[in-house]
Ligand SMILES: Nc1ncnc2c1ncn2[C@@H]1O[C@H](COP(=O)(O)OP(=O)(O)OP(=O)(O)O)[C@@H](O)[C@H]1O
């Protein structure tokens with residue numbers, strides 16, 4: 134243990150010797166300052182609510198129409214066939230950063246169909262819309278059919294129905310039965326009596342749940358307002374505060390407000406851009422590459438004549454020495470990750486009030502990703518004792534994994550969609566390689582997922598999860614660890630056998 | 634228990650046979666010197682003992698453990714030749730790192746490191762990066778690190794390499810003190826004058842073979858040889874002396890001088906009488922003292938037949954002392 138700590142400290146010294154680490158820390162600091170310069174101001178409720186609720190006839194169904202049954206315990210969503218629209222009215226901003234408004238619910242009405250001219254025919258004036266413009270405020274004009282809102286509340290409160298696949302995912306499932314793609318649950322069949330039995334409290338709880346899940350607002354009070362004739366409903370909604378609500382549209386301005394703020398993005402979208410694209414995407418790629426270059430010198434330096442004797446002559450086994458040194462080499466990226474990720478987390482936390490610690494997981498995962506690359510570097514270094522060889526091979530391997538990740542994705546998609554006909558053996562080859570190669574790309578996707586879960590609303594993260602086939606942590610880490618172990622075993626074997 | 638013991642130790646690096654069956658034994662409390670020309674296999678022997686290089690055949694043990702066992706190295710300090718300390722360390726931090734590897738407690742390290750660096754005279758620079766050290770300072774640091782954990786055995790491969798004359802004397806004195814404290818020292822050196830001054834025993838390696846081994850006294854012992862010179866113009870009665878049983882040989886680099894070797898149990902007196910009887914005047918009479926260097930050169934050259942330097946004989950003593 135003492136020896137391990139000693140070698141870690143030694144590696145740390147080696148890492149902080151020279152200017153590169155300071156350059157990296159400087160870049161990280163710059164990134165943190167950049168992130169700290171971004172401010173997030175909740176949009177006024179009058180602007181925000183229409184964006185949040187959608188519901189104009191030309192808009193796609195708003196997220197509020199997505200239902201997580203079993204009072205939200207089911208992560209697979211459902212919807213009911215009778216679509217409803219949610220619209221705000223009498224919107225007021227309240228002191229303390231909250232909002233008060235009336236939520237109007239009513240059956241959805243399709244956009245009036247346009248009649249287009251057949252090509253070559255001359256259009257005649259007044260011929261365009263031959264349907265009568267329906268009157269929004271006239272309940273008599275509402276489409277007939279089951280009461281969509283009561284059905285939604287009923288579906289929400291009922292246990293989840295049977296899981297079904299969307300037809301798109303069906304083909305994929307046949308190819309690979311374990312695959313989980315866009316899983317939905319069937320909405321419960323509801324009788325007239327069932328719908329009648331839905332209480333006002335259920336409705337209020339449902340609306341509260343939808344706000345918490347899709348806007349990220351807590352402690353919302355919802356009471357049903359009398360007056361509207363069913364299937365129309367009205368609720369008094371009070372949101373005590375929207376600060377930190379991830380789904381709430383925010384005005385986001387960068388560089389301390391030098392530029393006019395960007396409107397229309399939710400807080401979650403802003404944060405997830407910073408955390409996923411900026412830090413986990415660009416930042417970690419840069420950090421990985423520079424770390425590969427810096428650390429490639431560690432083992433060749435250790436193995437230099439006159440230097441290796443000194444360490445081997447100490448009472449420590451060679452395998453231990455090499456493994457400790459390997460772990461020590463990870464301190465470089467760990468340090469940078471701590472400063473960059475920790476700093477960005479603090480900066481976004483202070484600026485946005487969103488303190489989800491999941492983002493900090495980028496630190497160990499990035500270090501682990503580097504551990505894969507560094508294992509390759511160590512093997513090459515032990516065999517060749519050349520830092521240049523270690524750098525070239527490792528960067529080449531990095532590129533190979535990246536390209537292979539893309540190829541694998543293409544094969545996965547191709548299996549589902551059938552873009553092109555590929556021979557059976559090519560699938561076998563790709564799958565076999567995928568089983569033995571470290572899951573470099575998957576680690577990246579898992580981070581994206583963590584970031585999604587820590588920046589977006591519960592509802593959005595769940596919906597994103599349905600679209601992306603996330604790899605499993607155990608599989609990803611397990612295969613990668615196996616790869617690292619094989620690499621280190623190879624390096625150790627060589628190191629132990631060799632005379633210095 | 635011997636501190637170091639090797640039996641029929643062999644090592645080949647591919648086709649190069651660096652050691653061809655070397656057996657030595659170092660007892661506790663000795664200062665043991667290993668001599669030999671460049672490439673004789675001295676460093677190889679040390680590296681095998683420390684597990685840096687694997688032996689090809691034979692046995693080697695260190696403090697009772699098989700060589701190569703990490704545990705055997707626990708009580709051993711080592712200064713390699715041509716060492717390259719990691720330059721990102723300061724003298725102090727390097728010692729601290731090594732102390733930790735030896736399992737020294739923090740307090741011991743804090744106490745011992747400045748003490749050891751003081752001992753080798755670089756305590757004033759202990760917080761500077763090693764990349765700013767001069768060659769001799771690095772060598773001194775190397776010695777300090779080999780003593781840090783008060784090891785039972787200290788192995789030094791050319792300890793005074795790159796150290797100035799004053800520093801060399803300090804190091805010699807230091808070795809003496811270490812011996813007094815009961816440490817065993819094993820060293821490689823080309824500076825035979827120094828080895829002669831500090832070592833109890835030496836071994837001479839010649840192309841991987843042990844050619845001589847013994848105490849300094851054993852190796853430098855001279856079988857009564859005298860350097861004799863008469864007054865100018867007088868001829869030494871060589872034939873008469875040979876008849877009396879003395880071996881006589883002219884000293885090639887000093888005209889008129891002769892080396893006279895006594896037969897067993899004899900003194901120089903018969904030769905002096907002979908000189909007096911013939912009415913010659915003695916001007917020069919010195920009992921030859923062989924230095925370790927002489928002994929070494931004699932050994933090394935003697936074991937290397939066919940070298941054209943040999944007939945010239947740089948030292949007059951050699952042809953006589955070449956065989957007994
Ligand atoms: N790693 C190695 N690979 C191949 N040959 C080696 C290696 N190390 C040493 N040798 C050879 O083994 C022989 C002995 O070398 P060694 O270093 O032990 O000599 P030495 O007695 O220490 O010489 P010096 O006085 O120059 O330090 C030499 O012929 C050398 O070339």
Ligand SMILES: [Mg+2]
Nearest residue numbers: 675676677714
């Ligand atoms: Mg040597």
